[in-house]
Amino acid sequence: MATAAELHDRALVIDGLSYHSDGYTGDVRVGGVDALNVTVCHFEADFTECCIDIAAWLARCAAPDSEWMPIRAADDLAVARRAGKIGLIMGWQNMRPVADDLDRLYLFHQLGVRVMQPTYNYRNFMGDGNLETEDAGLSQLGRDAVRLLNELGIAIDISHVGDATSRDILELSTQPVLATHVDARALTDLPRNKDDGLLRAVGESGGVVGVSV
Template sequence: MTAAELQEKALVIDGLSYHSDGYTGDLRTGGVNALNVTIGHFEADFVESCEQIAGWLAYMSAPDSEWAPIRQAADLAAAKDAGKIGLIMGWQNMRPVADDLDRIYLFHQLGVRVMQPTYNYRNFMGDGNLETEDAGLSILGRDAVRVLNELGIAIDISHVGDHTARDILELSTQPVLATHVDARALTPLPRNKDDDILRAVADSGGVIGVSVYGPMLWNGDRNRRPGIDDFIGHLEYITELVGIEHMGFGTDIPVSNDLRRTAQIALNRRLWSGISDYGDCFGHDIPARYAEGANNHAKLPNITAALLERGWAEADITAYLGANFAKVFGEVWGG
């Protein structure tokens, strides 16, 4: 079976895209069926988040919309069967909740299905990975984990600090996700996760989405940008550590046909703070931020082809492409 045939057969789910303006061209070329899209920017407040969600709900309700909202696991296959791209509304920062946990109930009703308690920095919930003193979850954050579990909102720990991650993994009664991370053992950045946390995600029943984000794959060679082999190195390392049943991918790639504007949004929002000096070597434009050969969704079949060439079993590739995420979403969301 070719890479294209395997992707056509599989349910392909990107664990994280940090931005979308509704463009679907690259997604269709790359065979992506659904993705967790960050709704609003990383420092969005309550009003901004409501505005972004309202815009997406209106956009998806149009008769000719290419997008379908994902609220329960059954919606994933239904969107694919209907020829639409499934939108999983997610957050990378619970700042819109502030100190009012009742707002989690509201956003669940509006369709948000993945929440990350913190981004890179401290908020009401806990500490992000760039805080020099990671104090873990706050009392409010601990209560938030309980509410998220109760409602069936998946918890993402990709950007949270190590202490905060361990607190979440200890408290959560539902599987925990790391939607877009790589192995700190291979690339020692605070944004990557250490082996103990990766194992704990797997022990929770969760899924680890390996990312093509260049800085998290980079070995420091200023003359060579990371490529597909570097990505697969992280994928195979973590797979060996936790098992294929806990593996997925989360590109962290924006979905847009206006990448210059998207890059400016990212820079304005401090998206790339704390990520080494990678940008000084390879530039800050969007394509340069990701692994060569896999720096947009249209090129994702290149990874599938490389896995086939390495002798990966088709069933394992299908699991990594999205079956594992779909299974865990079913456990957390229902349906």
């Protein structure tokens, strides 16, 4: 029987959520991580700020001595591993840069963003975050956003999304939904943690729950 270390070495290892502002890769290499979902712009970044941050990451990847490779499709993960690169899955924790203009999703998809969290703790144009006392669920704009994200192939992350808004997303999405950095509320009763029903629903969608440590 293979040891845990042997399984880890053979597996394609993806860190479901990381915040690497300077691109440091030392710990990633030591840990045997192949790719990371990196929050590439600040949670409260607007459209311009987010574009600047994405440009900085793309420039980092394009540098001659770069250890990073942007991941735009699933096959890129294996390509990056063979090339000895760390896969960069560009992600957001708040759709604030989109504001009320869903056409911007086409631009950010072209730039390489592949994971988006509709809300970060509080209410925005899309719906409610997990710190809102009255979670009203997805707005109509949020519903339209879910459909377009599915169409474009941008994964939806519900980690900081409110319960009712999360349920709406899970009911509406035709693609797997992620909860990249949460824990079980039954064990630790905190707003960001998810109840058993939501955790099961993520799995039933074909998605993945990432344990937050």
